[in-house]
Amino acid sequence: MTWEELENACGSCQKCALGATRTNCVFGTGSRNARLMFIGEAPGEKEDLSGVPFVGAAGKLLDRFLEAVDIPREDVYIANILKCRPPKNRDPLPAEEDACIGYLEEQIRLINPDIMVCLGRISAMRLIKPDFKITKEHGVWFSRDGRRICAVYHPSALLRDPHKKEDMLTDMKAIKAVLDGKE
Numbered sequence: 488m489t490w491e492e493l494e495n496a497c498g499s500c501q502k503c504a505l506g507a508t509r510t511n512c513v514f515g516t517g518s519r520n521a522r523l524m525f526i527g528e529a530p531g532e533k534e535d536l537s538g539v540p541f542v543g544a545a546g547k548l549l550d551r552f553l554e555a556v557d558i559p560r561e562d563v564y565i566a567n568i569l570k571c572r573p574p575k576n577r578d579p580l581p582a583e584e585d586a587c588i589g590y591l592e593e594q595i596r597l598i599n600p601d602i603m604v605c606l607g608r609i610s611a612m613r614l615i616k617p618d619f620k621i622t623k624e625h626g627v628w629f630s631r632d633g634r635r636i637c638a639v640y641h642p643s644a645l646l647r648d649p650h651k652k653e654d655m656l657t658d659m660k661a662i663k664a665v666l667d668g669k670e
C-alpha cells in the first residue's frame with residue numbers, strides 16, 4: 488500500500504462504530520522518514536477537531552519533553568493505536584483496536600523506524616506485551632520485529648501526577664541517547 492492509499496482507506500474507514508462519530512480521522516503526523524516513532528492511544532477532542540495527533544494539553548506537554556531533549560517534533564512520526572476518538576475519551580475497546588491496528592502496522596512498515604516509543608499503557612499493552620506494567624516497565628527496552636521499542640508515561644498521566652515528570656525526563660534522555668547511537 489502507498490501512503491495515499493493508506494490515508495484514503497483510513498479517512499473513509501467504517502470498520503468500527505467510531506467511524507460514525509468522528510469529526511476527523513487522526514491519521515498521523517511528522518516525518519515519513521523518521522527513525523523514531525511515537526505511538527499514543529487514541530485522539531482526544533482537540534485531535535478529533537483538528538485531525539492532528541497530540542495537539543491538546545497532553546500534546547503540549549509532549550512537545551516540552553521533546554524540546555527538553557532536543558528532538559524536533561517534525562523529525563519524528565506521531566500516531567495512535569486508534570485513529571478515531573472514543574466517546575468521552577474512554578479506553579479503546581479490544582474490538583476497536585483489532586479493527587484499527589492494521590493502519591498502524593502499515594504506517595510502521597512504510598516508515599521503517601529504528602525506534603518506537605509507546606506513549607502510555609494502552610499502547611504498550613498492544614505493541615509490547617499484553618501484561619505490560621507501565622509503573623515498573625517504563626523506559627525498559629524491548630525488541631519488536633528487529634526494532635527497539637520502549638514505553639514512557641502517557642503525557643496525560645503526567646498532567647494528573649506531576650511527580651512522574653522526573654521519570655519521564657530520564658526516559659526521554661535515554662531515548663535521545665539511543666537515537667544518537669550513544670547507547
Ligand code: URA
Nearest residue numbers: 527528529530540541
Ligand atoms: N492522547 C493520545 O493518546 N493521543 C492523542 O493524539 C492525544 C491524546
